[in-house]
Amino acid sequence: MDDGVLLQMSRISKSFPGVRALDGASLTLKRGSVHALMGENGAGKSTLMKCLFGIYAMDEGEITLNGAPVSFKSSKEALEQGVAMVHQELNQALKRSVADNLWLGRYPTRWGVVNERKMQKDTKALFDDLGISTDPKAIMETLSVSKRQMVEIAKAVSYGAKVIVFDEPTSSLTEEEAEQLFRIIRRLRDDGCGIVYISHKMEEILRICDTVTVMRDGKTVATEDAKHLTTDAIIRLMVGRELTQRFPPKENTPAETVLTVRGLTGKHSILRDVSFDLRKGEILGVAGLDGSGRTEVLEALFGLSEKSAKALILEGRSIENKTPRQAIANGFALVTEERRATGIFGIRSITENTVISNLRNYLRGFWLSQGAMKRDTEQIISSLRVKTPSAATPIRALSGGNQQKVIFGRWLLTKPKILLLDEPTRGIDVGAKYEIYQIITDLAKQGRSVIMVSGEMPELLGICDRIMVLSGGRVAGFAERDATQEQIMTLAAKYV
Amino acid sequence: MKQKNKGALRERRREFFINNSLYLFLIAAIVAIVIYDPRFLSVPSLVNILSLSAANLPLALGIAGAIILSGTDLSAGRAVGLIACVSASLLQTSGYPNKMFPALQTLPLWAVILLALAMGGLIGLINGFCVAKFRLHPFIVTLATQLIIFGLLLMYLMIGSNNGQSISGLDASYTEFITGSVLRIGSTAIPNYVFYSVGITLLMWFVWNKTTFGKNMFAVGSNPEAARVSGVNVTGVTVGVFTLAGILYGVTGFIEAARIGSNSAATGLNYELDAIAACVIGGVSFVGGIGKIRGVILGVVLLRIIFVGLTFLSIDSNLQYVIKGLIILVACAIDMRKYLVRK
Structure with missing residues (x-):
């Protein structure tokens, strides 16, 4: 019975002293889809993801991956079961090389010795496959933010991740770099991955996502087909009221x-x-x-x-x-x-x-x-x-x-x-x-x-x-x- | 256009001089010393510098690990002192009048070596555990442990009828093993411990560069959070680095006892400061995640050349401290320049 559901988070609740951060939130991620998760800051997006990755223990609810219940204790455990996250603030060892970062935590070894050659070869193969043109030996620090992010994505792919969560991936990318990112995301989608895409940028959400789930006050208020949504509709859902204008009227008049x-x-x-x-x-x-x-x-x-x-x-x-x-x-x-x-x-x-x-x-x-x-x-x-x-x-x-x-x-x-x-x-x-x-x-x-x-x-x-x-x-x-x-x-x- | 090139060239030359000023200074210093006293470059003098460097190298390599984790280790010197005194007391010649444990037979060397390594390892383990588990800064932890170790050392020296005296009269098997020699250059003997030190350095190079543990150490030093989310056991690596450092202090202590022959509460005093200075001069940066074995070697040797050189120039020993301090400051400032983003 394959209904195409890859990851199912049902009725997740989580309270902190004085705050109900999540209130029965649900998310259904299908194979081969890009699923936007939207909401204002504090709506519960990151809390929901932290529950998925075991950074927070949820109070109620259930998570299933491929139909089997899971509860990850750490992001490492999630990664090993094919659930990866590309963080907004990249967590990388900047003084080390690209390859060192990529295989950190699982260096290939032979008789206790790290097999550099295999590391370089695997990196090369992975990068070729994804169309990334970064030197595996380059020191992370010398790369632009977008290149570092590509390394992070490659890392997720190298774990054979089926579910990849992107947290504001384009916030520091140029349009061109964002295009490359979208290409890779589409590639992953076509390979059958499920992508959760967290972003504030309406334009790109509507371009690359298939489904949009909007959160507000710890609840998932709507899940809709992206085709049927407009920027204004999403904002309305997020804010919970009509936001008539995105920009205030121009009232300044330049002088001398x-x-x-x-x-x-x-x-x-x-x-x-x-x-x-x-x-x-x-x-x-x-x-x-x-x-x-x-x-x-x-x-x-x-x-x-x-x-x-x-x-x-x-x-x-x-x-x-x-x-x-x-x-x-x-x-x-x-x-x-x-x-x-x-x-x-x-x-x-x-x-x-x-x-x-x-x-x-x-x-x-x-x-x-x-x-x-x-x-x-x-x-x-x-x-x-x-x-x-x-x-x-x-x-x-x-x-x-x-x-x-x-x-x-x-x-x-x-x-x-x-x-x-x-x-x-x-x-x-x-x-x-x-x-x-x-x-x-x-x-x-x-x-x-x-x-x-x-x-x-x-x-x-x-x-x-x-x-x-x-x-x-x-x-x-x-x-x-x-x-x-x-x-x-x-x-x-x-x-x- | 030509003007611009000239400017760029001048700029590059300036950069070169600043970045390599330490080496240039060193060369100048050596030339000056040799002019003053040509014996500085004689074989005995060079072997002296070599062996003094070798004696300090294991300790410096241990501390370098702690610095790569963007920490430090102030307990190293006192750890060496305690281990040296314990090793010495267990390996005194039987029949020596002031023997600390008169009834004790001469122990086999290997047993004492193991004990020295175990003691060092235990000290490092405690340091590492406090740093990793209680999230304390290594500066605080090792500031505390060096006091504790010094107290234990003083108490140890009061055992029996020793009453705080220094421990000498070491068994010939011990001194021969450490300071004896199988290789001579001309009439100058190279002490055995130089070779032990070389062996340990090679081993450490391998650990740093070729093992998962070594790579994890650099990763943790560079960004502990990144290492954590990549599944590296950060606590384990931290404890491991400090324990390994402790074991290296054990090595140093065991060598030091026989090398100086008479061990007291002052043995090992301030060794950690020289070692930290050597690491920094050698480019092991307090920023964390950066350092090379060859840098540590270079730092240790450089510092030693300077110390020996100052003595050769018969510079007042009080003034020597001032010069040492200045050299460390300048070296660190040059090191830091490399990490500042130029704006």
């Missing part, structure tokens, strides 16, 4: 030029001769492929990297911005791409995270005024609608969207003229994204200027006044608001 950049060139980065003007109250988008120098523009402007420029003029005054301290003094602010790594101070309170860039203003003689810091933090929490039990809560306890609001708050307190935003909505769910867009638009409306880097073109087109497209470290051109994604892509490929 405040920042003039001429011939910005990175000393150690690929930036070459980047020139542009930024107007007061303007939101300037920066688009381009991964490695085109998007992030590097912000880093150079903020003094994080060594650079040279023919001219760097802020409000008619020539500036240098050699270090972040100088940049901050000149009214610059940077919201970094890797929130957890370079944005938040995880174990410290929201108050400390909020005031950290502005401490000078709280000095009363030798002491910091606790009262003033508390007042400002409370004001940020209420004005940016940060959802938190208190200002003393460690910031790592908040969701990604709320952490991001705190970081925006941190910079707002410095009253910046120029805000540099690097992927400000990465890893943030749909509802919170809208709020972040609203904050950005409001800032521009107040006359602050924004430079926003993003790999998601719809969002750039949604909120920017103009988009500067980079290609190979150079400016390939500027796109206006009414440009199409295709036009931007063409520009992005100009100097590749």
Whole structure:
């Protein structure tokens, strides 16, 4: 009796003290299908997957694989039975080679000695089969994120995995790399694998998935054929209410030029001769492929990297911005791409995270005024609608969207003229994204200027006044608001 | 265009000088020492450097493992001290007036070797267990265990009528086994322990590079979480690395006792610091997951050349500490440059 069901998770429940994280969630994965699992952050997607891989013990429910009940104790055990996960945050030994990572935990040995030759040969065969062109001897650290991810996928395939869970696999890939990923996913599907695909990106879900399951508040609220769904329908299911618009109305009006950049060139980065003007109250988008120098523009402007420029003029005054301290003094602010790594101070309170860039203003003689810091933090929490039990809560306890609001708050307190935003909505769910867009638009409306880097073109087109497209470290051109994604892509490929 | 090339060339040359400054410094130092005293490059002097390096090498290889796990081991020196004193006390000549255990017959060497290795292994096992199971930083664990070991050593030296005196009068079979010689260069004998050290180094090269355990050690040092989700027994590897380190301290202790002949509570003092310095100079990085056997060898030998060289130059021994410290700082700074992403 083969009904094509590969993996069946039925009525899974899991409670943590005070929270019912999963409430009778179910998921049916069929052989040869790509199944999207969607939902806002906190809807229970990752908890469900953690129950599958035995990282959490579920309170109720049943999991069957090929009709037989299973309960994995660890991801290793799951892997051995053909259930693999490609993590959002890659877990790899970066100082070791590709082959070492691939076969970690199961090196082929002969008489206790690792058989290097077999390892290299097997790696080569596996890569050839998947169309991956990475040198097995390369050190992981030297590879791009997408290449590392390919290694992770190859690893899952090499275990003969039948069920592969992808957790936000394209969040750090360029379009081209994503295409390669989709090819491999389709290949796996055609080979009879079942793919669970977790992503926030509607466009790609609708492109490559056959079935979509949407989660909300720990329940699986709908499972539908992808053919019958639209982006709006999915958002409606996820949010549980009509979200009329993905982007707030444009209310900012760019005025006179405040920042003039001429011939910005990175000393150690690929930036070459980047020139542009930024107007007061303007939101300037920066688009381009991964490695085109998007992030590097912000880093150079903020003094994080060594650079040279023919001219760097802020409000008619020539500036240098050699270090972040100088940049901050000149009214610059940077919201970094890797929130957890370079944005938040995880174990410290929201108050400390909020005031950290502005401490000078709280000095009363030798002491910091606790009262003033508390007042400002409370004001940020209420004005940016940060959802938190208190200002003393460690910031790592908040969701990604709320952490991001705190970081925006941190910079707002410095009253910046120029805000540099690097992927400000990465890893943030749909509802919170809208709020972040609203904050950005409001800032521009107040006359602050924004430079926003993003790999998601719809969002750039949604909120920017103009988009500067980079290609190979150079400016390939500027796109206006009414440009199409295709036009931007063409520009992005100009100097590749 | 030509101007640009020239600039790039100058930049490359600068990089070369900075990255290899240690070797350049060493060459300069050797030249200076030889000019001052040509005997520095004589056979006895070179054999001296070689054998002093060989005596320290097993210990350094053990500590290198702990550093590759992005840890450290402060208990090494005291472990060597305890094992040296125990080995020495069990292998004193019968009839020696100050014998610690007067009734004790001369034990067979192999029995004491096994005991030394077992003691080292046990110390390492305890270190590794605390690090892996209680998730304590190795710095804390070994800071504590080195105190405990030192206490035990002091108590051991009070046994019987010994009353804390140093232990000497070692049996000829023991000293002959360690410091005797089967090979001479001219009239200079190469002590046997040099060969034991070479053997152990080869064995360790094999363990590091060719075995699953070795590869797992590097993987755990590079990213313990990745190793865990790949099914590597991280606890096992950690305990294993520290235990292996302990066994190597056992080797060092057994050799050291016979090499210096008279063992006291000061035996082994600060050995771990020299070994850690040697590892770092040799490119075993505190970042974790990085290190090569040849780096450790190079580090140990380099440091030894510097120490011996300073003595040759008859530099004040107090000043020698200052110079050693500076060398370690510079070496680490150069090492770190390689891992900084240039921006």
